[in-house]
Amino acid sequence: MITVRFPDGLNREFPKGITGWEIAKTLSTSLAKEAVAVRIENELWDLTRPIEKDVAFEVIKRPSEIGLDVLRHDAAHVFAEAVKELYPETQITIGPSIQDGFYYDVFREESFTPEDLKRIEERMHEIVNRDEPVTREVWDRTKAIDFFKSQGELFKAEIIADLPEESEITLYRQGNFVDLCRGPHLPSTGKLGHAFKLMKIAGAYWRGDHNNPMLQRIYGTAWSNEKDLQTYLTRLEEAEKRDHRKLGKEMNLFHMQEEAVGSVFWHPKGWTLYRLLENYIREKISAEDYLEVKTPQLLDSSLWEASGHWDKFGENMFIVKDEDKTLALKPMSCPCHIQIFRQGLKSYRDLPLRLAEFGACMRNEPSGALQGLTRVRSMVQDDGHIFCREDQIKEETRKFCLLLLNVYRELGFEEIIVKFSDRPPVRAGEDEVWDKAEAQLEAGARASGLSYTLNPGEGAFYGPKLEFILKDAIGRDWQCGTLQLDFVLPERLDASYIGEDGKKHRPAMLHRAIFGSLERFIAIFIEHYAGKFPLWAAPVQAIVTTITQEGDAYAEKVFEKLQAAGLRVEKDLRNEKINYKIRELSLQKIPYILVVGKREAEDGTIALRKLGGEAQEILALQDVIDKLESEAIPPHKRKLME
RNA sequence: GCCGGAUUAGCUCAGCUGGUAGAGCAACUGAUUUGUAAUCAGUAGGUCGGGGGUUCGAUUCCCUCAUCCGGCACCA
Numbered sequence: 001m002i003t004v005r006f007p008d009g010l011n012r013e014f015p016k017g018i019t020g021w022e023i024a025k026t027l028s029t030s031l032a033k034e035a036v037a038v039r040i041e042n043e044l045w046d047l048t049r050p051i052e053k054d055v056a057f058e059v060i061k062r063p064s065e066i067g068l069d070v071l072r073h074d075a076a077h078v079f080a081e082a083v084k085e086l087y088p089e090t091q092i093t094i095g096p097s098i099q100d101g102f103y104y105d106v107f108r109e110e111s112f113t114p115e116d117l118k119r120i121e122e123r124m125h126e127i128v129n130r131d132e133p134v135t136r137e138v139w140d141r142t143k144a145i146d147f148f149k150s151q152g153e154l155f156k157a158e159i160i161a162d163l164p165e166e167s168e169i170t171l172y173r174q175g176n177f178v179d180l181c182r183g184p185h186l187p188s189t190g191k192l193g194h195a196f197k198l199m200k201i202a203g204a205y206w207r208g209d210h211n212n213p214m215l216q217r218i219y220g221t222a223w224s225n226e227k228d229l230q231t232y233l234t235r236l237e238e239a240e241k242r243d244h245r246k247l248g249k250e251m252n253l254f255h256m257q258e259e260a261v262g263s264v265f266w267h268p269k270g271w272t273l274y275r276l277l278e279n280y281i282r283e284k285i286s287a288e289d290y291l292e293v294k295t296p297q298l299l300d301s302s303l304w305e306a307s308g309h310w311d312k313f314g315e316n317m318f319i320v321k322d323e324d325k326t327l328a329l330k331p332m333s334c335p336c337h338i339q340i341f342r343q344g345l346k347s348y349r350d351l352p353l354r355l356a357e358f359g360a361c362m363r364n365e366p367s368g369a370l371q372g373l374t375r376v377r378s379m380v381q382d383d384g385h386i387f388c389r390e391d392q393i394k395e396e397t398r399k400f401c402l403l404l405l406n407v408y409r410e411l412g413f414e415e416i417i418v419k420f421s422d423r424p425p426v427r428a429g430e431d432e433v434w435d436k437a438e439a440q441l442e443a444g445a446r447a448s449g450l451s452y453t454l455n456p457g458e459g460a461f462y463g464p465k466l467e468f469i470l471k472d473a474i475g476r477d478w479q480c481g482t483l484q485l486d487f488v489l490p491e492r493l494d495a496s497y498i499g500e501d502g503k504k505h506r507p508a509m510l511h512r513a514i515f516g517s518l519e520r521f522i523a524i525f526i527e528h529y530a531g532k533f534p535l536w537a538a539p540v541q542a543i544v545t546t547i548t549q550e551g552d553a554y555a556e557k558v559f560e561k562l563q564a565a566g567l568r569v570e571k572d573l574r575n576e577k578i579n580y581k582i583r584e585l586s587l588q589k590i591p592y593i594l595v596v597g598k599r600e601a602e603d604g605t606i607a608l609r610k611l612g613g614e615a616q617e618i619l620a621l622q623d624v625i626d627k628l629e630s631e632a633i634p635p636h637k638r639k640l641m642e
Numbered sequence: 643g644c645c646g647g648a649u650u651a652g653c654u655c656a657g658c659u660g661g662u663a664g665a666g667c668a669a670c671u672g673a674u675u676u677g678u679a680a681u682c683a684g685u686a687g688g689u690c691g692g693g694g695g696u697u698c699g700a701u702u703c704c705c706u707c708a709u710c711c712g713g714c715a716c717c718a
Contacts, residue, residue: 202713203645583679
């Protein structure tokens with residue numbers, strides 16, 4: 001007999017060799033039905049694997065996070081089996097579960113078409129209906145390699161050959177299909193159910209290296225039941241409606257066109273939003289004693305050579321020939337800020353010196369990387385560089401982190417991913433310097449109460465960095481804010497200050513941005529609010545409209561009053577039905593519609609309709625103005641007023 | 643840059659296997675003066691992304707370039 005310890009602390013005896021599934025059945029039939037795997041000690045096991053000794057035991061249920069992981073992994077195997085049945089010439093490589101589903105990377109000379117995907121999906125359903133038992137086998141390494149080679153599965157053979165010596169080679173068999181896998185898997189293909197769907201075909205390099213051949217990556221989604229699958233598909237549809245490219249067009253905020261790839265034409269409304277956010281952040285940093293500057297766009301190559309960018313970044317710089325000179329459009333403002341720092345002698349008393357710039361930068365990004373406003377070739381960074389003494393790094397870091405968190409919170413972002421990236425394998429500077437740099441940056445981050453994950457080896461070559469990441473509507477990560485500590489650039493461009501000791505010292509340099517780029521941040525901002533901006537940020541805050549032309553004169557008066565109160569207001573006096581106008585103005589996502597008809601004109605009132613609201617509210621004109629004025633106060637001024 | 647898909651009216655899209663194009667909305671004109679998410683009628687609008695090829699004939703098939711979309715790689 002063996003003793004099995006349950007999560008609630010209870011122990012029970014079972015015969016040696018009992019399986020997790022059998023144990024689950026003794027607990028309850030519904031539990032056994034929902035079970036997809038078991039946790040034995042800290043390992044996930046198949047339901048059908050015999051347990052030979054005393055263990056801690058837990059049933060992994062279908063809809064749980066880990067349960068879904070198991071399901072999705074099974075879906076990947078069923079996918080691979082279907083592909084091998086239909087297109088035996090295909091080589092399979094890896095097929096992990098991911099957020100919301102799975103993918104499988106396969107190699108085949110011919111490309112799969114969307115029609116092929118349909119066929120594969122049908123075959124997957126057949127395989128589920130066949131309810132093939134899934135069994136686990138432990139193989140000898142050499143035998144496994146030979147087996148996969150004999151099957152023409154060269155990628156699989158390579159994976160096994162590269163596995164660490166001590167690792168056990170486990171294969172899972174279902175029907176005629178055998179795949180290398182750590183497991184665990186469901187007892188049979190029928191357990192997977194039918195709540196899955198193949199989503200899209202993409203390319204991916206073998207082992208993530210662009211020197212390797214490109215494989216075909218097929219993405220799928222898989223869920224515990226049909227309802228969850230439907231919910232997910234609906235969620236995707238909803239998310240697509242928030243896409244900033246779509247809303248940018250619908251709301252007439254901006255456009256892009258072929259003649260200016262990667263650059264933005266801001267329309268009046270989009271530019272209003274842009275300026276509001278720019279001014280907001282300007283006021284925020286100004287309160288933190290940053291000094292705003294403006295530096296040149298076009299600089300001689302010698303500066304970029306001295307800074308090291310010519311070497312490290314040259315491929316991404318736009319070069320301009322001018323007579324016998326070679327100039328480059330700036331891809332970043334750091335070297336320029338150092339030039340300002342270098343003007344005149346700086347004393348330790350001047351530090352920390354915080355320079356800020358809305359720096360227009362041009363980067364020749366790879367064509368395939370461009371994407372709406374989130375990845376452009378021409379952008380404006382809310383850039384800033386803090387020149388300070390080494391002993392000031394921690395405090396400057398702390399202050400920056402607090403400022404950034406405060407900004408993100410004020411703008412409505414609750415979910416922020418923060419990563420701390422430390423020294424990369426190839427780097428400038430002594431290890432001692434890195435020790436100090438990492439310690440200080442981390443201490444500062446911690447002092448601000450920030451929680452972050454470690455991103456080992458991903459720092460810049462000149463120093464460690466903090467990355468602040470926001471998600472777009474469909475859940476993609478975008479780095480927005482950043483704080484990077486740099487001892488290299490001040491050295492290269494010879495920045496110095498006179499210390500208390502009367503001698504020259506190198507300042508430390510902190511590169512920092514809160515939005516990252518205005519373009520990217522606005523994209524995320526649009527998607528976050530689905531275009532329904534808070535009143536202070538709405539390009540048009542209110543619109544006055546009439547029921548009949550009898551209301552025109554009063555509407556003009558209302559319009560003027562609101563305008564005089566500093567509100568961004570428009571009027572719609574068209575001879576159209578009120579229903580039509582309400583619909584149209586609502587679709588434009590204008591926060592407030594002020595309807596005036598005969599009654600309102602006579603009473604000096606407004607029928608106020610809020611975006612998304614069902615009903616309207618009848619208020620005196622002055623009350624409406626007061627209400628909108630107070631709601632339109634930007635978040636950073638709000639607290640001061642209270 | 644790489645893999646796949648897409649590109650038709652201002653917008654959203656239809657157009658099977660080749661016979662030079664359609665709808666809805668928007669625009670314009672007229673009628674309608676309307677009480678909270680689409681009033682009616684009429685008019686006009688297209689080198690079917692650019693270039694080349696096959697063909698009697700190409701929006702449709704082939705090649706090529708560009709851009710966009712989804713991934714991959716890249717993102718100092």
